[in-house]
Amino acid sequence: xxxxxxESYGSPEVLTEVxxxxxxxxxxxxxxxxxxxxxxxxxxxxxxxxxxxxxxxxPPYGTGIDLVGVVDAVxxxxxxxxxxDRVWGVLGNAFSLPVGxxxxxxxxxxxxxxxxPTGLTPEEAAxxxxxxxxxxxxxxxxxxxxxxxxxxxxxxGGMGSAMVQLAVHRGARVIGIATDQMAxxxxxxxxxxxxxxxxxxxxxxxxxxxIFDTTGVDLLAWRKRLKSGGRMVTTAALKSPSAFGAVFASxxxxxxxxxxxxxxxxxxxxEHASQLLTDGIIKPHIAESFPMDKVAEAHRAFETGExxxxxxxxxx
Numbered sequence: 001x002x003x004x005x006x007e008s009y010g011s012p013e014v015l016t017e018v019x020x021x022x023x024x025x026x027x028x029x030x031x032x033x034x035x036x037x038x039x040x041x042x043x044x045x046x047x048x049x050x051x052x053x054x055x056x057x058x059p060p061y062g063t064g065i066d067l068v069g070v071v072d073a074v075x076x077x078x079x080x081x082x083x084x085d086r087v088w089g090v091l092g093n094a095f096s097l098p099v100g101x102x103x104x105x106x107x108x109x110x111x112x113x114x115x116x117p118t119g120l121t122p123e124e125a126a127x128x129x130x131x132x133x134x135x136x137x138x139x140x141x142x143x144x145x146x147x148x149x150x151x152x153x154x155x156x157g158g159m160g161s162a163m164v165q166l167a168v169h170r171g172a173r174v175i176g177i178a179t180d181q182m183a184x185x186x187x188x189x190x191x192x193x194x195x196x197x198x199x200x201x202x203x204x205x206x207x208x209x210x211i212f213d214t215t216g217v218d219l220l221a222w223r224k225r226l227k228s229g230g231r232m233v234t235t236a237a238l239k240s241p242s243a244f245g246a247v248f249a250s251x252x253x254x255x256x257x258x259x260x261x262x263x264x265x266x267x268x269x270x271e272h273a274s275q276l277l278t279d280g281i282i283k284p285h286i287a288e289s290f291p292m293d294k295v296a297e298a299h300r301a302f303e304t305g306e307x308x309x310x311x312x313x314x315x316x
Contacts, residue, residue, distance in 0.1 A: 150175070288312070
């Protein structure tokens with residue numbers, strides 16, 4: 001079968017299509033015929049060597065942390081899924097595996113998968129899998145109640161746009177931080193106001209009940225804009241050294257500290273994310289879809305930072 005591997009650290013051209021053996025599921029795994037996957041920041045950072053010191057894994061290895069597809073085979077202890085089920089799933093780190101999710105077939109632990117949302121194409125589902133999972137997890141750290149005012153930094157990105165939609169659904173007033181060019185898109189998600197990050201600092205907004213950050217920049221300064229009892233969470237703790245430092249530097253602040261999370265999403269997050277898509281609370285936004293042999297083009301498009309919506313890769 002075909003798979004995309006990172007042959008060495010570097011530019012998108014190091015992504016290479018190879019032929020590998022069909023993987024056999026372990027007793028707690030399912031094998032999935034991959035229909036769609038997406039390009040995530042973690043994919044690009046891993047390709048460039050950004051996790052070398054953390055994983056201590058040397059290329060070649062697979063790429064891709066999420067998938068939507070059809071179950072093809074199950075391990076001996078699996079009773080939750082059967083061949084033919086359409087599922088989606090996400091791994092916190094697929095890079096140490098022989099094959100990542102960007103392949104004709106991939107293995108998933110059953111706890112990392114859930115029934116795929118209904119009423120969507122595989123490409124649509126793949127575009128929102130990671131954003132919806134992260135948005136739901138972030139709001140476990142920063143609960144949003146009707147009438148709250150929250151800030152979403154990076155509101156036009158995949159993660160930020162999902163957070164805007166979920167916060168609006170929960171009855172919050174949302175201030176999105178993006179660019180003027182992205183303002184119409186973010187307002188269309190339900191935000192009440194959009195401010196350009198190039199002209200907006202923490203002192204330009206009122207104190208708020210919650211802050212959702214996807215940028216990893218100036219977190220301690222933004223934390224000062226929280227009301228008493230307000231909370232802040234960042235999704236950038238692993239991709240930004242300053243964000244990682246801010247999480248620890250703010251520990252003495254108690255409830256007003258900066259929180260972060262990383263690693264394998266909880267099974268409940270993957271389940272809830274599927275329901276959010278099925279119910280239309282979070283809607284998919286696809287910028288472009290690429291075949292597997294155009295994966296380098298997909299990574300280059302991601303790195304421009306200029307796309308509105310998610311970049312999808314379809315092996316079949």
